[in-house]
Amino acid sequence: MAAPPSSDERQRDKDRTRADILDVATREFADKGYTGARVDEIAERTSTTKRMIYYYFGGKEQLYIAVLEQAYLAIRALEAELDVEHLEPEDAIRRLAELTFDHHEAHPDFIRLVSIENIHRAEHIARSEVLAGLANPALDGLTQILERGRAAGRFRADADPLDVHMVISSFCVFRLANRHTFAAIFGRDMLDPGRREHYRRMLGDMLIDYLTS
Amino acid sequence: MAAPPSSDERQRDKDRTRADILDVATREFADKGYTGARVDEIAERTSTTKRMIYYYFGGKEQLYIAVLEQAYLAIRALEAELDVEHLEPEDAIRRLAELTFDHHEAHPDFIRLVSIENIHRAEHIARSEVLAGLANPALDGLTQILERGRAAGRFRADADPLDVHMVISSFCVFRLANRHTFAAIFGRDMLDPGRREHYRRMLGDMLIDYLTS
DNA sequence: TTTAATGTACGAACTAGTGAGTTCACTGTA
């Protein structure tokens, strides 16, 4: 039999080696930042060697960009699950906000990578052909919701989709990205499970109050 | 005359040397992050030497903590200018929000330092006796405003001061901290002067709509 | 046999921190 070995037994597997490196690198970069991350450390936690990082990615920076690309595309893919066309505008907004809320909470590494990338003034995103100008599918849904609400006379006319997206993001991102200094200064853990529902509802309330005022 | 030389001519000046180092270090850390900042680079931009950094601060980490302490205390001092007791609750909230908005915009280095410190999980703040548990004077003012609004039956009863502070902060911080990735992905500069007034009013509107709903 | 994939060992440059000695301002003393 010339059957290919099962993927579990293969010694040499380009895709798996690449994926392994990318996976470890994502955690390392999210944990320590771009400058703080160590190529040797990433290599050590991989089932392969440092040589492979340079073989497949070229260098630390290209590896980091690859990590960013994968992280953004994964988020993008998940956001496609938005399905709010059958809901009333108010419910649709609330649903979109809650989905974003859950999403951010479920992907702390992504939030950290975004913070890190902002410290570097998004220079790596700008250098990535995949990411530069990659918009966001949730934005289309949001635009439709606002348009429906406005047409029905229930939402204010001057609400801009990107502004609303910004408000949702700022709330959800802040809760994760700034939780440590917030807890250190104010003594409140914004990620306390006991306050989760409160925050989730609060975000929806705020949006509805603003859009229907 | 045994008159001391004027402070401008003095060659040896403990306070000035310290302040010089701290000033340069603030920019360097805010610019490059804790790990990215180089002690040699800080020394070079100083009018003194690297040895003096170790002489006065002990090491890179202690210098960074000193930078954080100075930055937080400076912010704290400025926030004391809050004077809203004579205003109606609605106007007071708006005023507080706008002051915070202006404040964040005027201190981008501080916002960057906070982001950086969050990447490090606030471990340095926790290690600082000055900063750990340092609350925020604006919070007292906010508590009073909400109380007055609630007593007058104009504000909702379940509004928590720290939650409202969180909403204001998240909006203002996100606008600065995430402007680079936001611009790279969505093509919108949240700091565009032409949109400044729009955002400033939007924050106030949102808060009033939420609190009076 | 050819070539893609992988492992090992190493080096050049960098980086935080230090050892050791110098200069300056001031003080008490003769």
Next chain:
DNA sequence: TACAGTGAACTCACTAGTTCGTACATTAAA
């Protein structure tokens, strides 16, 4: 008022350890 003594402020040169990246040898697969 001259001057030795003193400690704080300061300079210079160095080191031990780290870190990215690569040269070179080797192995598995087509």
